[in-house]
Amino acid sequence: MTDPAMLIAEMGRSARTAATSLAGLPTARKADGLRAAAAALRAKAPAIADANAQDMAAATERGLSGALLDRLRLDEGRIAAMAAGVEAVAGLADPVGQVIDRTTRPNGLELSRVRVPIGVIGIIYESRPNVTADAAALCVMAGNAAILRGGSEAVHSNAATHAALAQGFAAAGLPADAVQLVPTTDRAAVGAMLAADGVIDLVVPRGGKSLVARVQAEARVPVLAHLDGINHVYVDASADPAMARRIVLDAKLRRTGICGAMETLLIDRGFADAGALIVALRDAGCEVRGDDHAAALVPGLAIADAADWDTEYLDAIASVAMVDGVEQAIAHIAAHGSHHTDAIVADDPAVAERFLTAVDSAIVLWNASTQFADGGEFGLGAEIGIATGRLHARGPVALEGLTTYKWIGRGTGQVRG
CATH class of the missing domain: 3.40.309.10 (Aldehyde Dehydrogenase; Chain A, domain 2)
Structure with missing residues (x-):
């Protein structure tokens, strides 16, 4: 088996190339890719349901709690909702390129802050196969590449969902590695993602308290998360x-x-x-x-x-x-x-x-x-998670929360002198 650190490094290189391409795509191209992905989810709904049935049977046998089983379950309505969520993101305002503010200095230098993608986003999640679709849609629309690592309890559901999304993205001409699914359930892959400073720009955990606590304790890359919902x-x-x-x-x-x-x-x-x-x-x-x-x-x-x-x-x-x-x-x-x-x-x-x-x-x-407390209810389309920290993004994290900004200066020959 491939060493997890080597695997994540290779996926990261591919994701970086895809992110560079996505960052320059016009809004319409990204939206077309999401609509094609939503159509593929609908077309592949029976296969996704069959895959989820395998996961549900295994999870029931393992004695997972009712709450976890509820999060894992994908019935016809939930698969339809996943597709609708991806489609909804395609219709949202694209934050990339938005001018946050602009000012002109006394010397005539014009400065503006402009929203740009973060780059490569790593999402680590448990029991929630819908996150595969939500995270993919949000990351792509915000111009980011995504590396997804789902939990072992949803391995078949995640794979089937990712396959449908990839088919849709490919049909629309989006980069093949725009959204990658880590192909192993080895827990060492999580550690490799958390240590991937310079490879992954932001990690978003979605899961139980133990997962989030581990991510927050071990991560060498920035983390966007909440630990508890008390x-x-x-x-x-x-x-x-x-x-x-x-x-x-x-x-x-x-x-x-x-x-x-x-x-x-x-x-x-x-x-x-x-x-x-x-x-x-x-x-x-x-x-x-x-x-x-x-x-x-x-x-x-x-x-x-x-x-x-x-x-x-x-x-x-x-x-x-x-x-x-x-x-x-x-x-x-x-x-x-x-x-x-x-x-x-x-x-x-x-x-x-x-x-x-x-x-x-x-x-x-x-x-x-x-x-x-849900991104869809806030009019944000899907959400990648709820952030409870005080920096960068807070509450439901959707498109704007998956961007950062850069300063752009436009001058006419100004020097400090």
Whole structure:
């Protein structure tokens, strides 16, 4: 078997050549390539479904959790959604070449900042075969080449999806190595990607906490990621009870295994329907663990321990704490949140604005479910991930987040002298 470091180095050289070509392509050419790729995904849907069935059977036999199985599953609707997502990216505004700002210096030198592709993007992901299509579409439209390393549990799904994408790109005349799939499940390939300084320009991990932690600890190249999705919904005393119920149930239970799911519910002690809200969550099939104040409202409620406030359940489990107003909610989120997505339900605009301003998360919502933490819902087409850091990109990372910028100066013979 090829040495993983040599394999990644060779893939990196091919990707760099492809990236150089992609960076100079007009928007229409890239869009045509994505539309051809979407058409190929639709045409190859039966083959992709068959490949996914192999992965699902193996994953079930291995005892993967329900949340992981849900992420792995590709049914007819999800394959159609993948194709639609690729097609949607083709219709988005191309950030490459956009002028961010322009100024003219007193000496007449004109300076502008212009968006350019990052170069070669490495994406390391688990259990999410849809990432193969999302990452390919976003990277190509932003003028980047991509090296994809999927998890062993989705090996057949990823290969079938990549084959369809490659067929579409080739039909449209895009570089053959614009999107490459690492052809081995050897974990050493991940280490080789993380050490590929100068070969890969940015690494984006999509997966469980252990994967993201490893990437952040070992990477010698820049990383764009989030580690946890410990998301909160705060229900203020001014909240409409019916709205609070709708939002809380959706935020927790619409899809429990995604990073935008609510994990902790914070309720103002002044909210009159607190007990009914907790019971509604429990009656909907959620295991609820509350603090002493919540337990006093709902007899028989399990008591949360210290670890609950710092746990991303990714399951039908939620912790509930009663708080004294918005300031205590903000303090709780600052102490236990992961800077991912937090929401407030409130009718009082002053309270809501205080929350929106003070909560230091990548996404902060007013009267909306945390499950909107998604690039498609933000009008960005697909997304390559959610970033919770403070540099370069934050929140759903789509086309603009996969570009950087360079300064361009236009002079008329100016010298420093």
